[in-house]
Structure formats: structure tokens, C-alpha cells
Amino acid sequence: MADEPRIVIFAKAPVAGLAKTRLIPALGAQRAARLAAKMLNHAVEQALASEVGPVELCVTPAPQDPMWAGRLPRHAALTFSDQGDGDLGERMARAARRTLEAGRPVLLMGTDCPALTAERLRSASEALMTSDAVMIPATDGGYVLLGLRRFAVSLFHDIAWSTEHVAAATRDRLCALGWPLNEKAPLHDIDEPDDLRWLPTDWDGVSRV
Template identity: 55%
Template sequence: MKPTRIVIIAKAPIPGFVKTRLIPALGPDRAAGLARRMCEHAVHVAVDADIGVVELCVSPTPSDPAWHQLALPDRLIWSDQGGGDLGARMARAAERTIRGGESVLLIGTDCPALSATHLREAAHALHEHDTALAPTADGGYALLGLRHFHPLLFDNMPWSTETVAFETLCRLGRLGWTVKNLRRMHDIDEPADLKWLPQGWRSEADPFVPG
């Protein structure tokens, strides 16, 4: 049975570079602050899941000073996303991991609802299914688990639209791969999504919620 690696696709919390769709509500600095908190949360959840190697696949490169401000555990493998659109960057990470003999759980940092339990459930699902998918309410997905690689799942995908999860499922069907659908979650991309932040993040004193 192949081991499973969690690969977190992450952007550095640089104002104006990350969470740009939240800037109208939060401003660039507070949007970046929220991105930092979500990135730290995602990494700690992945480590707590304790299912295998946790890799932080980042943009800009791991040597960028912006990464030094995050409170992250030492138990991490770092990698550079490289160029191309989101699909190209995810495909590169997935193919490298699978060719190395591991299954992969691809996640981002935008879904605080994604827990260690969900990650363990997805990893377990890959013992019996080719893929695992955790859809999000906006039509995307928070997690894609794969035992095999195929570029069809990443090439010319309409990223950041409401059809990503549906299109991914259609392509999985074309490949004839089995899929375990996990429960739908909410990610944090638009100002209207801020209400889905964890309760402890939404207190009146929290600097991320607009007044």
C-alpha cells in the first residue's frame, strides 16, 4: 500500500499578492494577515493528521523573506511551485509525488473547515478508490486525492469558477477512475465568505473581519 503525502499549495502572505478578492473588504494588509493565519492553520492541520510527509509547495520560492514571518513546524518539506497557471503548478506537484511512489492529497490554504479528520478520511479512501474529492460551496474543491496521475485533471481547467469540481468529476469519469466524494465545505475567497471563518476567528476583536 502506497504512503500518502499531503502537498499544500500556498502563496506567501504578501499584501497585494495574496487574497486579492478580499482586499475590497479587508484592505491588502488585513487580507494578507488572514492569508497568513489560514496558511499556518492548514499546515498544522496537515501535520496533525499524521498520515505521511507534509510538503509546502510555495510561491514565491521558499527562500523568499515573506515565508520567514510564519509560525510553521520544522516537520515540513518545502518546494517551489514553479511557473504556469494553477493547473500546471498542481500537476507538477502531483506528478512528482506519484512518480516517487506516493499517493497525494493536494490541498490549498483557503478552507479552514478542512480538518485532520477529513485528511485522514481522504487518505483512507485512496486505499479503495482512485481519487478523493472534497467539493466547496462555490463549485471548486478543497482537496483532491490521487493514486494515479493524468494531466487531463489539470490542463485547461476553468479555475476560479463554479464548474471546477463538476468538470473534475466529468474528467474522472472519462478516465474511468473511481472517486470518493467527501462532504462539501466552504472556503474563504470572497468578502461574503468571511462569515464561514471559524467561530474563534470572528470575534469582535478579530482584526480580519470588517467592521
């Protein structure tokens, strides 16, 4: 159904030395990459389990790149796309525009937040029925999910990505557009060594500091 949002999950290949590099001092390159792979698979599983609409994994490098060999999640209901060039804002803008122009709302998410569960995705989808935008902030000042019913390039252009200003800047841009925003309680991303304490307690085999 066209009113069902498409969940677009942004991910990079969980390769040692390239993935979760800020965790390497605490975990080492191999363990950081294993954690990245687990978070990627968890994000995909939660998105599919939410059953709010189709799920797309938008990756870098492109899905056919050898870097992804043996690393792409395999689910019949999952589709794949290439993030393409540009900064994070340009890549997210392309995915959002493509989905919205195809007639679907979009839920944009990453893979760094294990607390972004199927239940929370369903709640975000429901919020998008009555608001132009829904956001789940991250406790570090970014956001773990942005849902939109309409497109505006200003939401993605000239944002200081990977800083504590991302959510505030996005909130200000939505206000300037006059779009109603449904904002949820913030959740924890796993980016820095201190964040490892927020990993689910049942994630056996995932190292903590």
C-alpha cells in the same frame, strides 16, 4: 511507508496587496494578508496533526524568495518546494506527478478552507485506500482537496481555474478515465467578503464584516 499519502499544500506568500486580494475591499490589504497568514498556518497545522503521511508546503514564489522572509511556517516535519512556472493546473500537475512517480498517493490542498481539518484529511486518506481519487468540493464550485493514486494530465489541463466549473470538470475527467471517485461533502472556501461568515468563531483577532 509508501502507501501513506503525501499532503502537498499549495500556498502563496501572505503579503499585503498580493494575498487574498478579493477580500481587500472588506478588510484592507494588511488585514487580508494577516488572514492569509493565519489560514496558511492553520492548513499546515491541520495537515501535520492528521498524521496521514509527510507534509510538503509547495509555495510561490520559491521558498528562498525574500517575500517569504519571516513568513514560512517552521515545523521540523515540514518540507518546502517551489510551485514553479505555469498556470495552477501546470503547477499542481508537476507536484502530483512527482509524488506519484515516487511511489506515494498524493493529497493536494490549498489554504483557503479552515474547515479542512485533520479529521477530514484522515477521512480523505482512508478513502484513497479503496478509490483512485478522492475529492472534497468547495461550495463555490471548485474543490478544497483532490487526492489521487494515479496520474493523468487531463485532470489539470485546460481547466477553467478559479471558476464554479472546476469540480464538475474534474469529476467529468475522472469519469472519462474510468477511475473510481470518493466524493465528500462540500466545504466553504474563504475567497470573497461574503465568505468571512464561515471563519471559525474562535479565530480572535481576525476581522469579520
